[in-house]
Structure formats: structure tokens, C-alpha cells
Amino acid sequence: MFQTVLIANRGEIAVRIIRTLRRLGIRSVAVYSDADAQAPHVRAADVALRIGPARAAESYLNIDRVIDAAVRSGAEAIHPGYGFLSENAGFAAACAAAGLTYIGPDPRATEIMGDKISAKQRVEADGVAGIPGRAEPGMTDEQLISAADEIGYPVLVKPSAGGGGKGMIDVHRRDDVPDAVATARRIARAAFGDDTLFLEKLITSPRHIEVQILADTRGNVIHLGERECSLQRRHQKVIEEAPSSLLDTDTRARIGAAACDVARSVDYTGAGTVEFLVSADAPEEFFFMEMNTRLQVEHPVTEQVTGIDLVEQQLLIAAGEPLSIAQDDVTFTGHAVEARLYAEDAQFLPQAGTVEYVSFPDDVRVDSGIAAGTTVSADYDPMLAKIIAHDSTRGGALQRLGRALDATVVFGVTTNTSFLRDLVDDGSVRRGTMDTTTIDRRVVGAASAAVPERVWLTAALAAHDARWNNAGRTPWASPSGWRLGAPPRAIETRMRHGDDERRIAVSGRPENACVDGQLAAVRGSGHHRLVTVDGETVPATILRAHADIWVHDGQMSRCFHLVERDSARETRRHADASEPELRSPMPGTVVAVPVAPGDNVDAGDTVLVIEAMKMEHRITAPAAGTVTLAASLNQTVAKDAIVATIAAADPAVSAEPSHEDARHRGDDA
Structure with missing residues (x-):
């Protein structure tokens, strides 16, 4: 077995690999960019080496720097994790050339299966059915458009390299094909260095x-x-489980055998995943999609039901050991479900910032890459952690996951926790009848549910408590509403949550207050408090970070922005509508500018494309007019920064900037 292993990755997967290395007594080496200098994976490793600036192309994707770090650290092997270089045949070859063991398949298998076109051709030649489509190397834009017409709509545009849903775009109309192809090529080129596309x-x-x-x-x-x-x-996967509720015993055996045949076809070694598409209407039929030549994000659910540490198996195989497990030795116990925690808002837009406070439940498995003080950078994928629940039954596992999500608290960065909680309770999920369109069709609206009244009041009381604690001891400084010769006056707290804004009157000391006419009190110290409003007591986790109040009331975390005066956002709404400002909905980089200053555009035309955390977002014109650009190609912009203005052709036209649905490019499938 190896004495020292370098992990060529970051975040929760690096922490998870280090955990197994420590259990096996193997020295771990982490690498980090400038953005990750204080990250949990850096602190967890035995040794940590800097490999470059925040930009992935100059750090985690730079093969020479990763190899150099391994050599300097005395590592004998490199574990690539997932994402970044994990399916890069050139990286596997570079490891071998440097005398390092690559913990994964050989370059040949990585190259064949890493190219979805060659993989599809290989397995279909071996008799495994693939999804109908056109998969030919080097197809031009014109050939792709023609192929889409031949296949018939809807079609799926897919990059041949990489994985994780990056660059995959649904197309339902012929008019949308050219734009989809251009976008998919740009994403694939940036993520994988290969813009080859095919259609399914x-x-x-x-x-x-x-x-x-x-x-x-x-x-x-x-x-x-x-x-x-x-x-x-x-x-991009959100919740995964093992086993599937769809397959019967016979289909389970056949699909398992087919996956083994796919691996044998390229003399595969190591841990890998063979992905299939199965129609809910004909579950006995399955179609090969691709093989991922690495560990998967969702590998913990398999570990939970089999009791097998997949990272340990990877290490043993890479060290030349034969499998100690035969097929008949594999047993399955209970059911496991995993939820991916992302830094994103209700519209699935990635969020950046600093984690001010984090608390995870201790009765389920949590693979996390964050801690208090962690900077969530726009340079990387927005996944923060995975929460994995295991139980004897599927229903029990879903219940445990729901309770775990209720107990998950992350302050400082907006997360998808509430969306995940709603998804776990969705009827089709509970029945096991969901499919890949379930979220888009039925669940998205649940993420923007109204904030309960008691949570608004709790936030207002928390803000009042913060003001009281920060004030002096004299009545002139305390926010009690005390006035000489007059009854106390309530202090108005103005707050905003998303697009909702409220004014809430609070008076009295925090432990004996009146909030909007209701008796209220906050007791306790630190972040954990007991908040009583009108007789109802709620254990709440509260934190004030700058102008934000974060509240977790036992169900989910929410952020309220304190508005002491008219906000810039409100001011903009009343600004001259003849030149509406287009603002970036997230921090990121301008990756495309299809217009030039002074161009005339129609409503809905794309003005800029912003990329952050492996997601692209189109900024479109709200009305016809003339463009003035405030940002240029490759420029980094902050959230809410002005990137362009439109001088409307008709001064009477008034509209807010519109944003197309973002196209997510997650780190892993």
C-alpha cells in the first residue's frame, strides 16, 4: 500500500478521501489555490501545497503544477477525486511519466470512455443498446443542425468530453439549435478543453x-x-438513492451484468460508473448513456447500503491488489438517500460569500467541504456538502433525510436547503414515481414559498436584540423608544427577504418586547436562542452578519437584509425607465458579448453572458433600444453590478431587465 497520496482536488471530496487515507494510516497531501488557502481540506491533510491562483485553469486544472506538487511532497500516487482532471487521459499519462501511480483506470480506458462518442460506438458494437442519435467525431455546426432535423425534436446537445451535465442543452425548436450549439461548444471548451459535440x-x-x-x-x-x-x-443531479425503486430483480441483474460488460470492453480497472437511461413506461429496457471513469459524487449511497469503502477499494486496486470481494459477496442492506447542498438561491443562481456559521446533524453521514469562515468562491462549483441518510426502508431513509435537512444550518451564504426539504416531501418522490423532468415540472415553485409570519417577527426581534446589545447603557443610546415626557415609541425595523419587504415595529427590551403588537421575547446567548412570539416558543439559531440577519427556526435558514433607508434597488426601480440598467444576477465573469456598443437590439436579445460556478446566465434586453456596454469580455463583475444599459427606442417602454434560465454546469454527474 502507498505511504503518501496527493489529492488533486478540493472541497468535500478532498476531505472525504483524506478521511479514508487517515483510517488506513496513509499520509495525505492536499493542494490548494489562493482562494482555498484556509479551506477545510487544507487543514484536514497532513501536508498542503499551493499550486496557483484561484482560477482553476491556473491551479486545479494545471497538470504540470499538480505533478510538481506530488513530486515535491514525496507522494507515490495521486487521487483525482471527481471533476477537474479526473477524466483527463493526459493527466493519467503525465502521472505515469512522472513515476506516479494514478488512482484510476489507465489512459486508454479513460480516453475511450471519456469521449462519449467513442464510448457509445464501442458499447453498441458489443451489443449494448444506446440512445438513438448522431454521434460522429468532428461534426460541424451545420452538420449538427442538420442531424437535429433528422433525429426529430426534442433533441439533447451533448459535449463528447467530460461529464456532470456540463454543456448539455435541451432543444425543442429548430430555431434554438444554433444558439444551443454555440453555447455547448463554449462550455465544453472551457470545462474540458474539447468542444466536440454530438446529439441524442x-x-x-x-x-x-x-x-x-x-x-x-x-x-x-x-x-x-x-x-x-x-x-x-x-x-445536474440533486438527490440520489440506492437502490432504485423502479427495477425488478431480473432487470437489476441484467443491468448490472451489462455494466460489467461495458467495463470489460475497455479492460477497465478501478472504480467506475456506467450510466443508463430507462423509460418509466418500459422499465425492463435500458439504454447506455456513458461511463464515468472516476468516483461519483453520489458514491456514498452505495457505500451505505453495501458497507464497502469505495476509496479504499480504489487504493487497493491501484496498488495492484486483486479484488477481495466476489460478486456473490456483495450484499445490500436497507436504503440510502443523498441530498446535495448547493450555494444557490431559489432560482438556482449560484451564490458566493463567506460562511459565517454552519451546523450539521450528527445522526446522519455528512460529507462537507465548508466550515465557519470558509469563502465560497465564484471560481468553483457551488456544491458545499452532501447529506446522506440510511435506514432499513426507503420511506425511513427519506424521513431521516428530511429531519437532517431541518437540522442543517448555514449562515452567510444562501443555500438550497429549503428546496431540498420540499423535494423530499414531494408526492412523486415519496411514491418513487419521479423522473428526470420532475423538478422542472412540479417542484421548482416550492422553493419560493412565502416566509411564515413568525419567522419575519423572529428576524425583527433578532435585529432589535443586536441593536440593544451594541448600544450604550443610557436611555439616550438604547433602542428602547424611550422619550423624555412621552410614552415610549416603537422602533421600526425594515427588512427585505428576496423581493418581499416588511416594516415591523419593535419596542421594549429584547427579553420583554412587543413586536407588531404581539408580546415577544428572546432568551439565551450566542447563536442559539429561544424566541417567543405571542406565546409560541421556537428554538432559533440567529446570526447578524453586517446588514443581514440570518434565522434558522428548526425548519430552514433564511436571510433578511436590514434596510435602514431607501435601498439602491428601490431607487433603481424609480429611475428613468428609458435607459433600464442590466445588472449581473451573480458574481462572475463575462464570457460572451454578442453585441457591440451602439447596436440596436430587440426585446429578448442576448446582450451578455455571465459565467460563475460553472453556470452560464444570459442577460437579455428588456425592450428594444440601443446598447451601451458597461462590462467587457473576460471582465469579472460583482453581483448586481451594472453590465449594460438600453436606451429604449420608445421612451414610454418600461421594463425590468430580464434573465433567461441559467444553464447549470455542475462539477459532477
Whole structure:
């Protein structure tokens, strides 16, 4: 076994790999960019080496710098994790050339399966059915457009390299194909250095089923069962589980055998995942999609039901050991469900910032890459952690996951916790009848549910408490509303949550207050308080960070912005509508500017494309007019920064800037 292993990755997967290395007594080496100098994976490792600035291309994706760090640290092997260089055949070859063991398949298998076109051709030649479409190397834009017409709409545009849903775009109309192709090429080129594309027929009511395999260097190949990964949005998985509720015993055996055949076709070694698409209307049929030649984000659910540490198996196989597990030795116990915690808002737009406070439940498995003080950078994927629940039944596992999400508290960065909680309770999820379109069709609206009244009042009381604690001891300084010769006056607290704004009157000391005419009190110290409003007591976690009040009331975390005076946002709404300002909805980089200063545009035309955290977002013209640009190609912009203005052709036209749905480019499938 190796003495020292370098992890060529960051975040929760680096922390998770380090955990197994520590258990096996192997020295761990972390690498980090400037953005990650204080990250949890850096602190968890035995040794940590800087490899460059925040931009991934100059750090985590720079093969020479990663290899140099491994050599300097005395590492014998490199674990690539997932994302970044994990499916880069050139990286695997560079490891071998430097005398380092790459913990993964050999470059040949990585190259064949890393190219979805060659993988599709290989497995179909071996008799495994693939999804109908056109998969030919080097197809031009014109050929792709023509192929889409031949296949028939809807179609799916897919990059041949990489994975994780990056660059995958649904197209339902011929007019949208050119733009989809251009976008997919740009994403693929930036993420994988290869903009080769192909097309597949978009299958309706699909279920996404994948099979975990292990293969050693002696020709032994086994599978560890399947995972259900149908809960996705924009081809990015959100909640995964094992086993699938769709497959019967016969289909489970056949799909497992097919996955092993796919691995054998390229003499695969290590841990890998073979992905299939299954129609909910014909679950006995399955179609090969791709093989991921690495560990998957969702690997913990397989570990939970099999009791097998997949990272340990990767290490043993890379060290030349034969599999110690035969197919008949693999047993499955209970059910496991995993939820991915992202830094994103209700519209799935990525969020950046500093984690001010974090608390996870201790009765479920949590693979986390954050801690208090962690900077969530726009340079990387927005996934923060994974919460994994295991129980004897599927219903029990979903209940445990729901309770775990209730107990998850993250302040300082907006997360998708409430969306995940709603998703767990969705009827089709509970029944096990969901498919890959469930989120888009039925669940998205739940993420923007109204904030309960008691949470607004709790936030107002928390703000009042913060003011009281920061004030002096004299009545002139305390925010009690005390007035000489007159009854006390309530202090008005003005707050905003998303687009909702409230004015709430608070008077008295925090421990004996009146909030909007209701008796209230806050007791306790630190972040954990007991808040009573009109007789109802709620254990709340409260934090004030600058102008924000964060409240977790036992169900979810919410952020309220304190508005002491007219905000810039409100001022903008009353500004001259003849030149509406287009603002960036997230911090990021301008990756495309299809217009020039002075161009005339129509309503809905794309003015700029902003990329952050592997997501692209189009900024479109709200009305016809003339463009003035305030940002240029490759420029970094802050959230809410003005990037352009439109001098409306008709001064009477008044509209807010519009934003197309973002196209998510997650780090892993």
C-alpha cells in the first residue's frame, strides 16, 4: 500500500478521501489555490501545497503544477477525486511519466470512455443498446443542425468530453439549435478543453439509473448495485438513492451484468460508473448513456447500503491488489438517500460569500467541504456538502433525510436547503414515481414559498436584540423608544427577504418586547436562542452578519437584509425607465458579448453572458433600444453590478431587465 497520496482536488471530496487515507494510516497531501488557502481540506491533510491562483485553469486544472506538487511532497500516487482532471487521459499519462501511480483506470480506458462518442460506438458494437442519435467525431455546426432535423425534436446537445451535465442543452425548436450549439461548444471548451459535440434524442419520462462497478488488474469485474439519479435539474443531479425503486430483480441483474460488460470492453480497472437511461413506461429496457471513469459524487449511497469503502477499494486496486470481494459477496442492506447542498438561491443562481456559521446533524453521514469562515468562491462549483441518510426502508431513509435537512444550518451564504426539504416531501418522490423532468415540472415553485409570519417577527426581534446589545447603557443610546415626557415609541425595523419587504415595529427590551403588537421575547446567548412570539416558543439559531440577519427556526435558514433607508434597488426601480440598467444576477465573469456598443437590439436579445460556478446566465434586453456596454469580455463583475444599459427606442417602454434560465454546469454527474 502507498505511504503518501496527493489529492488533486478540493472541497468535500478532498476531505472525504483524506478521511479514508487517515483510517488506513496513509499520509495525505492536499493542494490548494489562493482562494482555498484556509479551506477545510487544507487543514484536514497532513501536508498542503499551493499550486496557483484561484482560477482553476491556473491551479486545479494545471497538470504540470499538480505533478510538481506530488513530486515535491514525496507522494507515490495521486487521487483525482471527481471533476477537474479526473477524466483527463493526459493527466493519467503525465502521472505515469512522472513515476506516479494514478488512482484510476489507465489512459486508454479513460480516453475511450471519456469521449462519449467513442464510448457509445464501442458499447453498441458489443451489443449494448444506446440512445438513438448522431454521434460522429468532428461534426460541424451545420452538420449538427442538420442531424437535429433528422433525429426529430426534442433533441439533447451533448459535449463528447467530460461529464456532470456540463454543456448539455435541451432543444425543442429548430430555431434554438444554433444558439444551443454555440453555447455547448463554449462550455465544453472551457470545462474540458474539447468542444466536440454530438446529439441524442431526448427521451420523455426518463429515469436515470447508474451502476457502480469495481475492476482489478487481474480481469475481475463486479458491480455494487444501482443508484437512482432521476431527480435532476438542468442535467445536474440533486438527490440520489440506492437502490432504485423502479427495477425488478431480473432487470437489476441484467443491468448490472451489462455494466460489467461495458467495463470489460475497455479492460477497465478501478472504480467506475456506467450510466443508463430507462423509460418509466418500459422499465425492463435500458439504454447506455456513458461511463464515468472516476468516483461519483453520489458514491456514498452505495457505500451505505453495501458497507464497502469505495476509496479504499480504489487504493487497493491501484496498488495492484486483486479484488477481495466476489460478486456473490456483495450484499445490500436497507436504503440510502443523498441530498446535495448547493450555494444557490431559489432560482438556482449560484451564490458566493463567506460562511459565517454552519451546523450539521450528527445522526446522519455528512460529507462537507465548508466550515465557519470558509469563502465560497465564484471560481468553483457551488456544491458545499452532501447529506446522506440510511435506514432499513426507503420511506425511513427519506424521513431521516428530511429531519437532517431541518437540522442543517448555514449562515452567510444562501443555500438550497429549503428546496431540498420540499423535494423530499414531494408526492412523486415519496411514491418513487419521479423522473428526470420532475423538478422542472412540479417542484421548482416550492422553493419560493412565502416566509411564515413568525419567522419575519423572529428576524425583527433578532435585529432589535443586536441593536440593544451594541448600544450604550443610557436611555439616550438604547433602542428602547424611550422619550423624555412621552410614552415610549416603537422602533421600526425594515427588512427585505428576496423581493418581499416588511416594516415591523419593535419596542421594549429584547427579553420583554412587543413586536407588531404581539408580546415577544428572546432568551439565551450566542447563536442559539429561544424566541417567543405571542406565546409560541421556537428554538432559533440567529446570526447578524453586517446588514443581514440570518434565522434558522428548526425548519430552514433564511436571510433578511436590514434596510435602514431607501435601498439602491428601490431607487433603481424609480429611475428613468428609458435607459433600464442590466445588472449581473451573480458574481462572475463575462464570457460572451454578442453585441457591440451602439447596436440596436430587440426585446429578448442576448446582450451578455455571465459565467460563475460553472453556470452560464444570459442577460437579455428588456425592450428594444440601443446598447451601451458597461462590462467587457473576460471582465469579472460583482453581483448586481451594472453590465449594460438600453436606451429604449420608445421612451414610454418600461421594463425590468430580464434573465433567461441559467444553464447549470455542475462539477459532477
